[in-house]
Amino acid sequence: MGEITSRAPSIRDVAQVAGVSTATVSRTLSTPDVVSKSTREAVFAAIEETGYRVNLAARNLRKRETGAIAVLVPNLANPFFSRILSGIAEVMMEAGLNVLIADTKPTADGEHSFPEYVRQNHVDGIIVLDGKLRHEKLLDRGSADIRAPMVFACEWIASIGRPVVTVDNQEASVRAVQHLLKLGHRKIGHICGPPDNVLSSSRLEGAHGAMQSVGLRMKPDWIYPGDFSLQSGAEAAKLWFASTDRPTAVFAACDEMALGFIGALMRREVNVPNDVSVVGFDDLEMAAHFVPALTTVRQPRATMGRAAARMLLERMRMRPEDRVAGPAPRIILPVKLAERESTAPPPGRGEEESKP
Amino acid sequence: MGEITSRAPSIRDVAQVAGVSTATVSRTLSTPDVVSKSTREAVFAAIEETGYRVNLAARNLRKRETGAIAVLVPNLANPFFSRILSGIAEVMMEAGLNVLIADTKPTADGEHSFPEYVRQNHVDGIIVLDGKLRHEKLLDRGSADIRAPMVFACEWIASIGRPVVTVDNQEASVRAVQHLLKLGHRKIGHICGPPDNVLSSSRLEGAHGAMQSVGLRMKPDWIYPGDFSLQSGAEAAKLWFASTDRPTAVFAACDEMALGFIGALMRREVNVPNDVSVVGFDDLEMAAHFVPALTTVRQPRATMGRAAARMLLERMRMRPEDRVAGPAPRIILPVKLAERESTAPPPGRGEEESKP
DNA sequence: ATCCTGCATGTAATCGATTACAAGATAGAA
C-alpha cells in the first residue's frame, strides 16, 4: 500500500508549497484569524497536498505541554471503572486532549506501580482513581504533580489536598442498611473493602452508623474482610456458612463481592433472598442480570467521570499558585438505591414466601 | 509541600552541576560504558541532586520515536479485554515502552473512533484488538501505520495483511459443540456475535461445522442475533422462550451473552442446565462464580496479550521494507474447554437429575 | 506630500536531548 515515505512532511514542506514562511503556517493552524483569507486558503491547500500532520513532540517541546492527561486506575480488570473512564474520555476528547489510561495494579512486590509517562512531564494533568497509591509516589519531587494538576475521583487519599469527585459513601451505606432495616432485618453483616482504603472505611462507618442510630450494632463476627474481588465475596460466604449465629442480611462494599458471596451461598443451597438478603454497591451492569438481580447502591459512574474531567480542565487553566490557595474543592454526587431481587424480609417473619 | 519550581531541571543543569558537557550527560544515560567511571559517578550524583528527569518530548523529537505503543480496544467496558491488556503491559513495561490504551467504542455517529495520538506520529507501534475499525482509518495516508508497525490480537481485519495473535475460534467452537453433542444434545442453538466481526463468523461456522460432521444442522430459528452484550443474551432468551421448537442447548459466542441468556431464562423459571444447557466463550472471571457456573471455552488472555506484545516488539525492530515482505505471521494459541455446571444431558434422556 | 495606524507576514531564537565529528589526553610501540 502507501509508499514508504522517507520522512513525514514537516511545517517547512507546507510553507514551501504554500509559498509562505513556517511562522505563517503555524499561525494558520493556531490562530487562523490573524492570517489573511487568501494565505489561509493557500496554506490549507498545501497541508492537504502534502498530507502534513503536526509533530506533537516538537509542539510539546516548544509549548512545554503534552496535550494529554493520564488516568490512574487501580485495577482495569474491575468493570466498575470502565464507565468512569468513558465519561472522562468524552469530556477530554471534546477539549482536544488525549487520555492515557494506566493500570496501577500492584506488581509482584506489592507496590502499586506508577507509570513512567506520568512521572515524567508527559501529561498535563492526572486523574487518580486509586486511593492506595503511596503518597510519595504522587508527590515525588520531579514527578508530574508539580507541573500537572491532579484530581481524585471515586477514591482519594485524604492526606493529599487535591480536588475530589465522589459520592457520599457514608450516606449511601446508611441508605443501604436502612433499606434492610425497613425490611425487618436486625442482624446485619458487612463485607468490607480492602483495609487502608477510604471507600472501605466510609462504607463500613456508614453501615455502623445506620445500625447505631436505631440502637443496634453489628457483631464483629458479621464483619467479613474483603478486597473488592469476586473471590473475596466467596470467602465471606464460607465464613457466613460456617458460623452459627448468622446475620440475616449482608451489605457488601461492592457488587463484585456481593455477587461472589451470593454465588458461593447458592452453591451451598442457601437461598438469596429468602435465607439471607444481600445489598451491593456500584450497580455494575451484571448486577441487574444476575439471578437474583442484585439490590445495590447505584453510583453515577459516567457523571462522576465527566465531573472529574471538567474539574481537571478547570485546574489546568488555573495558575499554579492559585491551585494551592484555599481548600481543595469537593464534589459529592447523589446516589440511588436500586431495589431488586436480592433483598427480602428476614426468614421467619416475612410477609411473603419466606421459609421457616 | 514541594516548592513550585519555575522550571524543571534540564540536561544543562545537570551538566553544569557535574562540571561536564550536556553530551557527556546524555552519554552517561544512554551508553554508560563509553564514559569514564569518575565522570559517570559525578553525573549520577548531579542527576540525583537536581532531580533531573529526561524530557521525553525533546528526546522523541530528536530520536524520531515516542517510546510508547497504543492498544486499540473496541470496548473497555467489556471485562474480557482487561487480562489481555495486562499481558501486553507486562511485556511492554519490561521493554521500557509505555502503553496507551484507547477505547475505539463507536461514537454517536456509529463510527469507531481512532484517537488522534495514534494517527499522529505519537506511537511507535499499535496493537489492534478491534476487528471493526474501518480499513481507511488504519491505513490512512499520513496515519501512523506507515511509520509504526501494527499487529492484531484476538480480533483482526482479514483484508489488512498484518500479524495476528489469536485462538482458533473455529476449532474452539467445534469443541464446545462437540461437548454438547457428547452429552446427547441434538438440537443446538447459537447466540451470535455482532455481524461483520471475524469472531462472530468463525464461531458460527465452527458450530455449524461440528453439527454437520455428525449429520445434524442448526435450525435457522435457533440462531439468535447478538452483539457480545449481556443485554443481547437476555434478548436471545426471550426468543428461546417464545418459540415452540426450542434447542436443548445453546452455545453463545461470548460469556456475557451466555450469562445474560441464563439470567433471563432463570427469571422465567427455566432451569439451566436441566431445561437447557449453555456454553459460553472467553471464561470471564464471573463465569465460574455465576450460578450455575458457566461451562465455557477458556481463552488464554494474558498469554495472548504477551504474545501480541512480543510480536509487536519484533516488528518494531525490523526494517520497514522487511515488514511488508512475505505473508504476515499468525500465532494461534490453544484453548481449553472449562466444563462446569451449565451443561448437562438434554431433558428427558439424562442420566442424572434431569426433570421430565 | 508626510506621518501615523494597523494589519499581514517574515526572521530568528527557542524548547531539551542526541550524536557526528573534532580534539585532547594517555599509553604503548618503534
Add this chain to the structure above:
DNA sequence: TTCTATCTTGTAATCGATTACATGCAGGAT
C-alpha cells in the same frame, strides 16, 4: 623522542513547531 592507537570529552548541528519582535505595506488624517 616521536608517532600512533585508544579512550574520553567537548562543540555544535539537528529534530519541528512556536512566537517575540521586526518589517513592510495600504489607507486615512492632516
